[in-house]
Amino acid sequence: MGDFGHFNTRVFHWMDARSKKSTRPEDPYNYLTGFGNEHQSEFIPGALPIGQNSPQICAYGLYAEQITGSSFAAPRSGSMRNFVYRRRPACVHGATTKIKTNTSVTAAFMNASGNIQNIPAQVSWSPFIIPDKADGAVDFVNGLHTLGGSGQPSVREGLAYHIFAINSSMQGKAFVNMDGDFLFVAQEGHLDITTEFGHIYLQPSEICVIQQGLRFKLEINEAKSPSGARGYIIETWGTKWELPELGPLGGYGLANSRDFLFPTADIDTRTTGAWNIISKQGGEYYNTSQNHTPFDVVAWHGNYIPYKYDLSKFVYHNTVSVDHTDPCINTVLTAKSRDPHAPLCDFLVFGPRWDVAEHTFRPPYFHRNCASEFLARIYGPEGTGGRSEVFSPGGASYEAGFTPHGNADERTVGAMHAKMKAMRVGENQLTFMLESCRSLLFTEWALKDCGVLVAEDIPESAWDLLPDRFGQNEEAIRLLKEMGRM
Ligand SMILES: [Fe+2]
Incomplete structure (x- = not known):
């Protein structure tokens, strides 16, 4: 038998526990x-x-x-x-x-x-408080x-x-x-x-x-x-x-x-x-x-x-050649809306898996999606990552549809220069995401009474990790000059 005692933090996939039952002990x-x-x-x-x-x-x-x-x-x-x-x-x-x-x-x-109010910018919540x-x-x-x-x-x-x-x-x-x-x-x-x-x-x-x-x-x-x-x-x-x-x-x-x-x-x-x-x-x-x-x-x-x-038990799929597959590949369950092109809600999971893409910026691409995104970590590290991942287990983050975001941390920037080896990602952590065609209206409890809303959870300087590299690229500057645009 595998180590069920620490199931939540040690099992890469259910099969590692070598259980003969369909449930945990x-x-x-x-x-x-x-x-x-x-x-x-x-x-x-x-x-x-x-x-x-x-x-x-x-x-x-x-x-x-x-x-x-x-x-x-x-x-x-x-x-x-x-x-x-x-x-x-x-x-x-x-x-x-x-x-x-x-x-x-x-x-x-x-x-x-x-x-009830819109949330027009990225927000996160620290772990919601369990009453004493x-x-x-x-x-x-x-x-x-x-x-x-x-x-x-x-x-x-x-x-x-x-x-x-x-x-x-x-x-x-x-x-x-x-x-x-x-x-x-x-x-x-x-x-x-x-x-x-x-x-x-x-x-x-x-x-x-x-x-x-x-x-x-x-x-x-x-x-x-x-x-x-x-x-x-x-x-x-x-x-x-x-x-x-x-x-x-x-x-x-x-x-x-x-x-x-x-x-x-x-x-x-x-x-x-x-x-x-x-x-x-x-x-x-x-x-x-x-x-x-x-x-x-x-x-x-x-x-x-x-x-x-x-x-x-989720069976992950992803690219085995190049590029970052769209997150819908992580859909556990979907709830349809009356619009055949936009589910009311997709429930996605991100857990331990392999990343093997070559010639690829492996983290999520920067994006503005029509869907709203609600992320929450079930277990794993606390307060890590860039904007989309700045939260701890028991908390959450949210972006309304078309809110621009991505990851802006040292790890992400480092990924641009990382050696492309097959690697395990998401070890000892499990995060879920809700993608909805609806941008939600939030309650007073979410915005105030819960006491854990972090409106601006990432310093502005974090985005400075993403400088205008094009503007400093010698070849680009030469070509722009040739075109008479500089
Ligand atoms: Fe996102």
């Missing part, structure tokens, strides 16, 4: 495999009906309930739904009331206004903070980026996002997520999608999370995450579909009594009370199921 749960598959699972034998969905009387006295993630008559390729067989249907509950427990969650991003438990318990419900977004969920258009920074587990309550899908990126701490379909264990550098309308409870494994837990959430409205097309790569590569893991049925037989279901609708919180656990699904089948993926 800390993960206590069993999973089904395969992105986009129809899955099924039953906690006790015979709970899942065969040959039909809605028997007159379900096995063991269970109730059948369907959850649809797409319209009933959606084309098969986009049809997402499931049937669950549970002790009580979800409609068995008490009163629903509006609550105000978290004012840093927002879901309306149509125009810049007093509360001595100052009070902060669970996922009140430890969720919206950074920014574009669009709004009521018209099923757009997305939002969030941070969660928590020191406690949810107790006696479940969360459900009625607005859209959550893509979690675990960065600090170990998370034990109970869903209606079973458990998902999430460690730093793993991601997890919990779709719109599905209930979950997020707990911290305290023994593995002495500093609490922190991570990122990408919320998407009116679209679903898909694997990118592989094109000339063929049948395999990037994030392989068999590496996506789905939970197996489990039920909560430990809790009794009162539960609160906290729902987010239009960015507002509501509470529905009930006197039984929402995690009572004994069997289920379908394809609208939460799932997770370990980013260390």
Whole structure:
């Protein structure tokens, strides 16, 4: 066995750990495999009906309930739904009331206004602060903070980026996002997520999608999370995450579909009594009370199921001759927009890999992309690199679409003169990037209340590393003179 104990900082790729399981040793749960598959699972034998969905009387006295993630008559390729067989249907509950427990969650991003603003220049955030438990318990419900977004969920258009920074587990309550899908990126701490379909264990550098309308409870494994837990959430409205097309790569590569893991049925037989279901609708919180656990699904089948993926399994591709391949080659998942030429969001990963390009400026070329870019480091060195990389694990950086940038540090400049040897890059680090056709509007929490915004994180002098070399080039000067332009 490889050194799993320091998985996050020592494994170049998942295969280096030589695991015979599809999960890390800390993960206590069993999973089904395969992105986009129809899955099924039953906690006790015979709970899942065969040959039909809605028997007159379900096995063991269970109730059948369907959850649809797409319209009933959606084309098969986009049809997402499931049937669950549970002790009580979800409609068995008490009163629903509006609550105000978290004012840093927002879901309306149509125009810049007093509360939400464009960010026209490059910015970064130092690591987002995990609240000290001595100052009070902060669970996922009140430890969720919206950074920014574009669009709004009521018209099923757009997305939002969030941070969660928590020191406690949810107790006696479940969360459900009625607005859209959550893509979690675990960065600090170990998370034990109970869903209606079973458990998902999430460690730093793993991601997890919990779709719109599905209930979950997020707990911290305290023994593995002495500093609490922190991570990122990408919320998407009116679209679903898909694997990118592989094109000339063929049948395999990037994030392989068999590496996506789905939970197996489990039920909560430990809790009794009162539960609160906290729902987010239009960015507002509501509470529905009930006197039984929402995690009572004994069997289920379908394809609208939460799932997770370990980013260390990503299969990198890049040039083996010349030039720097466009970053889309690092796409893990993509969420389409209604514009076929511009995804709502691409989720990209940059981890340990080989760089072998010859006759090439190997770092990212200087660029002005139509997409906005949000970068965050899951683990790796702190505060390194040029403009696009000046951030530490747990922080982030952002450039709106068409904001000029690139890397301007000694290492980048040195790359212009480096000997072209095959080399490992990105060792002991993992960074993800969100590329969106939307330039986001940012909240007061992102711009002020989080307390870690670094507006100008790189000194102006750093760009002086990039002098006007053309203006000093003797051959260029001679030619310009010949042309009468000097
Ligand atoms: Fe960039």
